[in-house]
Amino acid sequence: MLIQRVQLNAPTLPPQLLVAHNVGYWQEPEGSANTRHSCENMPEQSELKKTIYTPDSSLASPGVMLREMFADLAAGRELAWRLAVRDIRGQYRQAFLGILWAFILPLANTLAWIFLNSTGVVKIADTVLPYPVYVFTGTMLWAIFMDALNSPLQQINAAKGMLSKLNFPREALILSGIYQTLFNALIKIVLLLGVLFLMSLAPGGSLLFFPLGVVSLILVGTALGLLIAPVGILYTDVGRALPLLMQFLMYVTPVVFPMPKEGWVSTLFTLNPLTPLILTTRDWLTGVSPEFIAYFVAVNIASVVLLLVVWVIYRLAMPVLIERMSA
Amino acid sequence: MSDTLIKVEGVSKKFCRSFKRSLWYGMQDLGREVTGRRQGDISELRDDEFWAVKDVSFDLKRGECLGLVGPNGAGKTTLLRMLNGLIKPDKGRIEMRGRVGALIALGAGFNPILTGRENVYVNATVLGLSKKKIDEKLDEIVDFAEIEAFIDSPVQNYSSGMAVRLGFSVAAVLKPDVLLLDEVLAVGDMAFRVKCGNRIREMMSNAAVILVSHSMEFISWYATKVMVMQGGGTKRLTSSVHEGIRVYETLNIQKNAPSGKGGVEMLEAELVNKKQKLKDDVLCYIRRETLHLSLKFFVSDVGVGSCLDIRVGDGSGKVIINYRVVKNNSDSYKIFPPGEHTVCLDLGEIELTGGLYEIMAEFYDENRHVVFKRCDSVARFFVDSDLITYTKVTKNANIL
Incomplete structure (x- = not known):
């Protein structure tokens, strides 16, 4: 025919x-x-693009959907970059302390824990690394993960006005959030390296792997953040409960406490998929040989799969959410 | 060689009145969407839901402009958002061809801290322009917005007019195949509005356009078709623009109860020309026909009597012409003594432009100190003409 x-x-x-x-x-x-x-x-465009909107879920034709997903991701790259540059400039231009804000919080956290430990208010088991280094690297890495986790919901909420009026690749928002997290992570890493150098801790060749650790922290953070975003847009409860939950999660991850050796807490630490991420990344940074490599790889693979799935959900959810954003 | 760019077939969309329920339905829809169970038409309404858009169909070709009119809450914006792909229809099918441009949110993504130049890049990228293209067009954008001196200051220091001008200029660089316009035809001061109008006309010449506006002047200038919406449904879809405007304006008629101190009772009022025709329940006149008004009223014991003003107002109630009912060929008011009166008034040639008008009557004491009775819309008529302007009264000037 x-x-x-x-x-x-x-x-x-x-x-x-x-x-x-x-x-x-x-x-x-x-x-x-x-x-x-x-x-x-438009001499560059020889055929008019055709777009069809029906009530059907796009899951009905997965091939088309996958093609569109990656096409939109590619199309949204430039926009993501612009938005990231806009947000970063806007943030730091209006702040006297500028980029210091990228690490003031984890720094304060570190100091608090060093104080608690040194005064003996809290009894913390011995760590392989000097405790200040342990807690500083831990909180910095945790902060990177939290940045990545919060970013999707934040980005979508900030762009509500634009979302409800204009059609642009929705992937750009998420990507822009990742760019911003990376930028902030970079500042933290520079500080981390500076401190390690001052404390004359030579990380050695394992430092080459360290970026991999940071990327996987951001990957896992983004996947989880994007997972909660659709519900978080509808109900603000999610945004409120998140800090609470994360606080708890931080204490069952070896961020400020070392891995417990025995007991059910030890099991809890081990079951927590964030444990291998933080431990391995910290080990690479400080030149200790990592013990959870297999677990680390498994968590990453699972996260890639999760990210793909939640990406699909995010795309499907957007029209439904925009409908409820503004009448 | 059909060049249909927009094809809308039986599109419906439901909305929820209750906010809490709406969020919960959102969760349900989310679930259905993700499990892929959202297939085919969803025709049943849940509690608190209503059809915001109901069974709308139309086609639009390149070069055509559909004027979308209707009272607030008629579903115009919802329809536009579906066409723009922001929300999904619950029923029906929408087919769009080519690049869609929307002049809806001017200056979307502006960050007030950043400079005009930085914001141009953000805003233009949101609208889908590449960096190369923006570099090329930047001078044109700044020129058009007339803000050369301020382009490197933060947007928060701009006057609101300057910000929208910049937003418009960025959006006006686009050359879309389908153009969606929602009440943004005129921004800024008068001089800039003229420029906007011309630029929009340029953009429209090569696109299929949907224009939502409450201004019948805009509709009559730009539209080649009119769709009147009411309560989500299509009330009329017509390629006669003034017919569409008539249907829309008659939807807006509201009756105000007569006001005043009392003492005069309006009994009957009727427009009495031979040539008028009744269309959609409204009397239609041709422009420059003569207008005769017959009135029957009763003046009770109110002293010497009552004098009378007749007014012609436009659809929004704004008075355009005031007629004084005078004694024969003089300039002083005729005073109607107590009793019943029937008069036929010659209101002269209607030099009004197309649109709906209403006639009001106001009775005063002879000093014009007290209003006995004010009757809004004692009669109404429609001037059937494609000539529609802001000024409403438009005369022809002859060359001597």
Whole structure:
């Protein structure tokens, strides 16, 4: 059918259009589509893009959906970059302390724990590393993870006005959040390295792997953050409960406490998938040989799968959420 | 060689009145969407839901402009948001071809701390322009907005007019195949509005346009078709623009109870020309026809009597012409003594432009100190004409 029609119309069609028809899927009914406009205004675009909106869930045609997902991700890269630059500039331009804010919080946290430990208010088991280094690296890495976790919900909430009025690749928001997390992480890492150098702790060759650790922290954080975002947009309860939950989670992850050796707490620490992330990344940074490599890899693989799944959910959810954002 | 860019078939969308329920339904929809169970039309309404858009269908070709009119809450913006792909229809199918541009949220993504130049880049990227394209167009954008001197100051120091001008200029660089316009046709001061109008006309010449506006002047200038919406449904879809405007304006008619001190009773009022026609329950006149008004009223014991003003107001109630009912060929008011009166008034040639008008009557004492009775819309008529302007009264000037 398609071939017949194309041949039938062939004399009236410019060559580019014919090519477009051969690759296009069967949904192109009007073979003799107009090219006047395309030729005049956008020589780079020889065929009009067709968009169809129906009540059906896009899961019905997964192939099309996957193609669209990656096309939108590619199309949204530039926008993500612009938004990230806008937000970073906006944030730091209005702040006297500027980029210091990227690490003031974890720094304060570190000092508090060093104080608690040194005064003996809290009894903390011995760590391989000097405790100040242990807690400083731990809180910094944890802060990177928290940044990544909070970012999707924050980005979407901040862009509500734009989302409810304009159509742009929704992936750009998430990507922009990742860029910003990376930027802030970079500042923290520079500080971390500086402190390690001052304390004359030589990390050695394992430092090469350290970026991998940071990336996996951001990966896991983003996947989890994107997972809660759709519900978090509808109900603010999620945003409120999150800090509480994360506080608890921090104490069952070896951030400020070392891994307990025995008891049910030890099991809890081990079951916590964030444990291998923080431990391995810290080990790479400080030159200790990591013990949970296999667990670390497994968590990362699981996170990649989770990220893909929640990405799909995010796309499906967006129209439903925008509908409820503003009437 | 059909060049239909927008095809809307039986599209419906439901909304929820209750906020709490709406959020819960959102969760349910989310679940259905994610499990892929949202297939086909969803036709049943849940509690507290209503159809915000109901069974709307139309086609639009390149070069056409559909004027979307209707009272507030008629579903115009919802329809526009579905066309823009922001929300999904609950029923029906929408097919859009080509690049869609929307002049809806001017200056979307502006950060007040950043400079105008930085914001141009953000805003233009949100609208889908590449960096290369923005570099090329930057001078044009700044020129058009007329803010050369301020382009490197933060947007928060701009006057509100400057900010919208910048927003408009960025959006106006787009060359979309489908253009969606929601009440943003005129921004800034008068001089800038003229520029906007011309630029929009340029953008429209090569696109299929949907224009939502409450201004019938805009609709009559730009639209080639009109769709009147009411309560989510299509009340009329017509390619006669003034017919569409008539249907819309008659939807807006509201009756105000007569006011005043009392003492005069309006009994009957009627427009009495031979050539008028009744269309959609409204009397229609051709522009420059003569207008005769017949009134029957009763003046009770109110001293010497009552004098009378007749007014013609537009659809929004704004008075455009005031007629004094005078003694024969003089400039002083005719005083109607107590008793019943029937008069036929010659209101002259209607030099009004197209649209709906209403006639009001106001009775005073002879000194014009006390209002006995004010009757809004004793009669109404429609001037059937494609000539529609802001000024409402438009005369022809002849060359001597």
